[in-house]
Structure formats: structure tokens, C-alpha cells
Amino acid sequence: xxxxxxxxxxxxxxxxxxxxxxxxxxxxxxxxxxxxxxxxxxxxxxxxxxxxxxxxxxxxxxxxxxxxxxxxxxxxxxxxxxxxxxxxxxxxxxxxxxxxxxxxxxxxxxxxxxxxxxxxxxxxxxxxxxxxxxxxxxxxxxxxxxxxxxxxxxxxxxxxxxxxxxxxxxxxxxxxxxxxxxxxxxxxxxxxxxxxxxxxxxxxxxxxxxxxxxxxxxxxxxxxxxxxxxxxxxxxxxxxxxxxxxxxxxxxxxxxxxxxxxxxxxxxxxxxxxxxxxxxxxxxxxxxxxxxxxxxxxxxxxxxxxxxxxxxxxxxxxxxxxxxxxxxxxxxxxxxxxxxxx
Numbered sequence: 001x002x003x004x005x006x007x008x009x010x011x012x013x014x015x016x017x018x019x020x021x022x023x024x025x026x027x028x029x030x031x032x033x034x035x036x037x038x039x040x041x042x043x044x045x046x047x048x049x050x051x052x053x054x055x056x057x058x059x060x061x062x063x064x065x066x067x068x069x070x071x072x073x074x075x076x077x078x079x080x081x082x083x084x085x086x087x088x089x090x091x092x093x094x095x096x097x098x099x100x101x102x103x104x105x106x107x108x109x110x111x112x113x114x115x116x117x118x119x120x121x122x123x124x125x126x127x128x129x130x131x132x133x134x135x136x137x138x139x140x141x142x143x144x145x146x147x148x149x150x151x152x153x154x155x156x157x158x159x160x161x162x163x164x165x166x167x168x169x170x171x172x173x174x175x176x177x178x179x180x181x182x183x184x185x186x187x188x189x190x191x192x193x194x195x196x197x198x199x200x201x202x203x204x205x206x207x208x209x210x211x212x213x214x215x216x217x218x219x220x221x222x223x224x225x226x227x228x229x230x231x232x233x234x235x236x237x238x239x240x241x242x243x244x245x246x247x248x249x250x251x252x253x254x255x256x257x258x259x260x261x262x263x264x265x266x267x268x269x270x271x272x273x274x275x276x277x278x279x280x281x282x283x284x285x286x287x288x289x290x291x292x293x294x295x296x297x298x299x300x301x302x303x304x305x306x307x308x309x310x311x312x313x314x315x316x317x318x319x320x321x322x323x324x325x326x327x328x329x330x331x332x333x334x335x336x337x338x339x340x341x342x
Contacts, residue, residue: 001023001024001025001026001126001127001128002021002022002023002126002127002318003021003022003023003024003063003122003125003126003127004019004020004021004022004063004064004125004126004321005019005020005022005061005062005063006018006019006020006050006051006058006060006061006062006063006064007020007060007061008060009051009052009053009057009058009060010051010052011052012048012051012052012325012326012329013326013329014326015326016322016326017322018048018051018322018325018326019051019064019125019321019322019325020061021319022061024126026127026128027122027128027129027130029074029076029130030130031076031077032076032132032133032134033076033130033131033132033133034072034074034075034076034079034082034088034130034131034132034133034136035072035073035074035128035129035130036068036070036071036072036073036088036090036128036129036130036131036136037070037071037072037073037127037128037342038068038069038070038124038126038127038128038129038341038342039069039070039071039087039145039340039341039342040068040069040070040145040146040149040338040339040340040341041065041066041067041068041069041123041124041125041149041338041339041341042067042149042150042152042153042154042180042313042336042337042338042339043065043067043316043321043324043325043328043336043337043338043339044066044067044153044154044180045179045180045238045260045328046066046092046118046119046153046261047064047065047118047325047328048238048325048328048329049238049261049262050062050064050118050119051064051325052264054261054262054264055119055261055262056116056119058119058120059119059120059121062118062119062120062121062122062123063118063122063123063124063125063126063129064118064119064123064124064125065117065118065123065124065125065126065129065339066090066091066092066116066117066118066119066123066124066152066153067089067090067091067124067149067150067151067152067153067154068089068090068117068123068124068129068131068149068152069087069088069089069139069145069148069149069152070087070088070090070124070129070341071085071086071087071088072084072085072086072088072136073128075133076133079133081133082133082136082138086138087138087139087145088131088136088137088138088139089136089137089138089139089148089149089151089152089297089301090117090123090124090129090131090135090136090137090152091117091135091137091152091153091156091292091294091297092116092117092118092153092157092291092292093108093109093114093115093116093117093135093291093292093293093294093297094115094116094117094120094121094131094132094135095114095115095132095134095135096108096109096111096113096114096115097111097112097113100112100113106293106295107293108293108294109290109291109292109293110290110291114291116291117131124341125321125339125341126341127341127342134294135294137152137294137297137298137301138301139301140301140302140304140305142305142308143304143305143310146313146315146338146340147310147311147313149313149336149338150180150184150311150313150335150336150338151184151300151301151304151309151311152297153292154179154180154181154184154311154336155181155184155188155300155304155309155311156292156296156297156300156301157181157259157289157292157296158181158182158184158185158188158234158236158259159185159188159296159299159300159303160259160289160292160293160296161181161185161234161236161257161259161289162185162188162189162192162234163296164255164257164287164289165232165233165234165255165257165287166232166255167189167193167196167231167232168193168196168231169192169193169194169195169196170193170195170196171193171196171231171232172196172197172199172226172228172229172230172231172232172251173189173193173196173197173198173199173230173231173232173233173234174198174199174200174201174226174230174232174233174234174246174249174250175198175199175200175201175211175216175233175234175236176200176201176202176222176233176234176235176236176237176242176245176246177201177202177203177235177236177237177242178200178202178207178208178210178211178219178236178333179207179236179333179335179336180311180333180335180336180337181236181259182200182202182211182234182236183210183211183214183311183312183335184309184311185234185236186198186200186211186214186215186216187214187215187307187309188300188303188304188307188309190215191303191307191309197217197218197228198215198216198217199216199217199218199219199220199226199227199228199230199249200212200216200218200219200220201219201220201221201222201224201226201242201245201246201249202219202221202222203221203222203331204331206334207219207333207334208220208221210312210334210335222237222241222242222245223241223245225248225249226249229249229250229251229252229254230249230250230251230254231251231253231254231255232254232255232256232257233246233249233250233254233255233256233257234257234259235256235257235258235259235260236259236260237260238260238262238263238264239263239264240263240264243256243258243263243286244273244274244279247274247278247279247280247284247286248278248279250284252282252283252284253282253283253284254284254285255284255285255286255287256284256285256286256287257287257288257289258286258287258288258289259289260289261291311335311336312334312335312336313335313336313337313338314334314335314336314337314338315338315340316337316338316339316340317339317340318339318340318341318342320339321339324337324339
């Protein structure tokens with residue numbers, strides 16, 4: 001089968017080829033795995049984090065991709081919840097131990113044995129992949145393959161971020177960064193909190209115009225001050241500066257939720273700008289988002305189908321994977337990027 005691999009860690013810039021095209025055997029599923037024929041796989045900033053060495057080290061060489069939609073080719077013996085040919089999705093969580101205090105509390109995303117799709121196991125930048133049978137998800141019929149793929153990480157992790165923000169209807173919500181996750185958060189929060197105005201901070205005029213187009217009350221640059229204090233802010237950017245700027249816009253007792261696995265430019269100079277009095281005093285909170293749970297994916301797919309939340313996306317052909325990653329790195333974004341595998 002055709003696939004793309006991460007074979008070494010290095011910066012993604014210019015005309016660099018971050019991924020290597022390979023022809024490898026179709027994987028043989030383990031007794032607890034499902035073999036999936038991949039249709040599409042959305043492109044995530046986490047792939048850049050893996051390639052550039054910011055995540056836990058990938059198991060090299062590895063096939064990336066964790067927002068996968070495809071059809072079941074084979075099932076484990078005794079698996080009766082799914083059927084051959086059924087359309088399913090795969091997300092970032094490949095598996096967790098199931099027995100630790102976090103798993104038993106419904107937090108497999110915090111499990112020490114958390115296994116990530118596309119980092120610790122081969123993912124969806126390939127014609128076929130294996131997935132653990134306990135971590136696959138039925139795709140609602142309302143969505144095409146291309147529409148569904150960005151829901152499986154960008155949407156579901158945005159849903160988790162919104163839950164952690166603890167927003168109440170009528171309170172002001174801020175979104176810092178407006179890519180694949182941010183625009184889905186705006187759509188779902190407009191439904192869940194119809195009286196809460198949404199303020200968007202984005203680096204480009206194009207992203208700000210997009211935010212206003214789909215319902216933001218206001219849109220400005222990352223360093224701007226919003227016209228109102230914000231009760232919650234969700235940061236989806238890959239850099240550190242927006243965290244400081246977001247705290248400047250946070251209301252007393254407000255909560256900043258950082259939806260990012262890693263930040264690209266956490267340096268001493270930026271850290272020195274963090275002032276306890278200006279940024280953290282008056283009971284402001286910072287909450288990070290770690291990975292994703294299977295419950296997040298189930299709940300969000302149900303919500304997305306109910307409100308007909310269709311993400312904006314751009315389609316790339318299988319041989320354009322490196323181009324998609326370069327454009328993501330360069331900030332050429334309107335919604336999500338989806339790789340059409342076959």
C-alpha cells in the first residue's frame with residue numbers, strides 16, 4: 001500500500017519534504033484491532049509537533065495521521081458492535097490501560113500508558129491502517145468523509161476545551177487562533193451558549209474576516225484588547241505570546257484554556273513578560289488540555305450531527321501531503337485541511 005512516513009525529526013520550512021513516500025505491506029491486525037481501508041485523513045498541527053520534535057518522541061518510522069475516516073475491512077473474532085464495510089472514524093487516542101485511577105475516572109487522556117494514533121501506532125496517511133476496536137467511532141450519515149475527518153480531533157478537542165472553559169450562557173467567550181479547531185468551537189458555542197458573544201483574536205486579516213463571517217461579535221489581532229472583558233478564553237495557537245495577551249483580556253475569576261499539545265516558542269524572554277499582578281491575580285485560572293477521551297469524540301459527533309456542524313475544509317490529494325503541512329506551518333489556513341487518500 002502507499003503511505004507517508006515520518007522517518008526523522010527536522011524543521012518544516014521552505015520546500016522541505018517533511019514526510020517520505022513509501023510502499024509498505026498492508027498491516028496485519030492484532031487480535032484486538034480492526035483493519036480499516038482509509039478514505040480521508042485530516043491534517044493536524046500535531047503532525048508538525050511530531051515532525052519537529054515537540055511531542056513525546058514518535059516511534060520512528062511512523063505513519064502519521066489521527067483524524068481518519070474509512071471502512072472496516074476486518075474485525076477481531078467476537079466483535080459484534082461493528083460490521084465489515086461499515087464507515088468509522090479514528091481519533092488521536094489509540095488506547096489506554098483501562099485500569100489506572102485516571103482511566104477508571106473517565107480520564108484515559110491522562111493515563112501513563114496513553115497510546116497515540118499516528119505517533120505510537122501507524123496512522124491514517126496510508127491506504128490502510130489498524131485501530132483498536134474499542135476506539136473507533138461510527139460516523140453520522142449526515143457528514144461526508146471530508147466533513148467528518150476534522151471533527152475527530154479539531155472538533156472533539158475543541159469540544160473538550162469548551163467543557164473545560166466552564167462558560168455560562170451570556171458570558172463573553174474569547175477564541176485565540178482561528179484554524180481547524182477554533183472555527184468549530186465558534187459554531188458549537190453559538191448553539192450551546194446562544195447569548196454569549198464571541199470575540200476572536202487571529203494573526204491574519206483573512207482569519208479575522210472568516211470569524212466575523214460565521215458569527216463572531218468582534219475580531220482583532222492577537223495583541224489587541226477586546227471591547228469587553230472575557231469570562232473564558234480558549235487558545236488554539238502553537239505559540240506562547242497569545243497566552244500572555246489572552247490573560248490581559250480575561251475577566252476577574254475567568255479561565256484561560258490552552259488547547260495545544262506543545263508551544264513552539266516558549267522562551268525565557270516571553271516568560272519574563274508574565275506578571276502575577278497584571279495577568280494572574282484576581283483569581284484568574286489557566287487550564288491545559290491533554291489529549292482527548294473517547295467520550296469526547298462520541299459526545300461531539302452526536303452534537304455535531306444534531307446541529308449540522310459542518311467544518312470548513314480544503315482538500316489535498318494523497319501526493320500533496322507535504323504541501324498541506326508546509327501551508328499549515330506557514331499559516332495558510334481557512335478551516336481544516338483534509339488529505340484524500342483514496
